[in-house]
Amino acid sequence: EVIGLLEFMEEHKVRSYLEIGIWTGGLVRALHGIVDLDLIATADQGYARTQGFDITLPEPVQSYWGNSDTPEFEAWREKLGHIDLVMIDGDHRYAGVKRDFEINRAHPHRFLAFHDITGANRWTTGVAKFWNELNEGHKREICRPHAEIGLDHSVMGIGIWSQVLP
Numbered sequence: 780e781v782i783g784l785l786e787f788m789e790e791h792k793v794r795s796y797l798e799i800g801i802w803t804g805g806l807v808r809a810l811h812g813i814v815d816l817d818l819i820a821t822a823d824q825g826y827a828r829t830q831g832f833d834i835t836l837p838e839p840v841q842s843y844w845g846n847s848d849t850p851e852f853e854a855w856r857e858k859l860g861h862i863d864l865v866m867i868d869g870d871h872r873y874a875g876v877k878r879d880f881e882i883n884r885a886h887p888h889r890f891l892a893f894h895d896i897t898g899a900n901r902w903t904t905g906v907a908k909f910w911n912e913l914n915e916g917h918k919r920e921i922c923r924p925h926a927e928i929g930l931d932h933s934v935m936g937i938g939i940w941s942q943v944l945p
Contacts, residue, residue, distance in 0.1 A: 780937050781809065783921035784892075787939060788814055791890070793863040796820070797856075799847050799879055800869025800894075803827045804836045811837040820859055822847050823869070848878050861887035864939075868894035873905035880909070880940075889941060896938040897922060903935075916942045 787793075788810075795818040798807055807821055822843040827834050836842065843855045847869055865888050867879045876893065883891055898907025910918075918940050922933035 780921050780923050780933065780935060781806070783923060784937055785810075785813060787919070787921065788864065791863070791944075793890075794818070795861065795863045796866070797822070797859065797862045797864075797883075798866040798868065799823070799883075800867070801827075801834065801836070802868075803832050804834050806866070807836055807840060811840070818859070818862070820862070822852060822855075847882065848875075853882060856882070856886050859886075863888070864890045864892060866892045866894065871895060871903050871906050873908050876906050876909040880913075884942070889944065891940045893938045893940070894935060896920065896936040897933050899934040910938045913940060916940055917945045919945075 793814070794816060796810060796816055797820040799822045801807055801821045801823045807819060810816065811819060819839060820841040821836060824846055825834065825844055841859070843852055845851060865883045867876060867883065869879060870876065880891060893906055893910055895903035895906045896910040898904040918938060920936060920938050922936040924931045925934060
């Protein structure tokens with residue numbers, strides 16, 4: 780699925796990226812090493828650290844540490860300006876996903892993406908519910924089988940939404 784995301788980013792010439800909910804920063808590090816981005820930004824509460832994991836980000840990343848539903852986050856997001864692709868992967872509850880969508884759709888962007896759209900486990904059913912109910916704009920799904928662990932289906936999935944671009 781990450782390969783599919785990279786293909787999408789190349790196809791649409793994505794130059795700026797914001798990830799909300801980074802866990803340990805693995806996807807951000809991978810994108811930084813593969814894609815030539817003008818701006819990489821992250822927003823996270825640092826939950827991975829409370830579970831004993833390190834969070835490692837490349838040097839040019841701009842980060843907001845705190846909850847994405849605060850006035851402080853909204854002010855920080857506004858200062859970022861236009862973002863080509865916003866990846867929403869923080870609060871997986873329905874209300875949290877919807878809130879992150881509404882906040883970020885109000886700021887200049889081209890695409891809003893969601894991780895875990897399959898809702899394959901109990902922690903991601905809110906993402907799947909929101910994704911399935913989203914009935915405006917244009918949607919693209921990147922769901923690939925996890926053959927490396929013997930599965931013929933996706934247990935995560937990435938959904939990409941745009942108000943105007945198919």
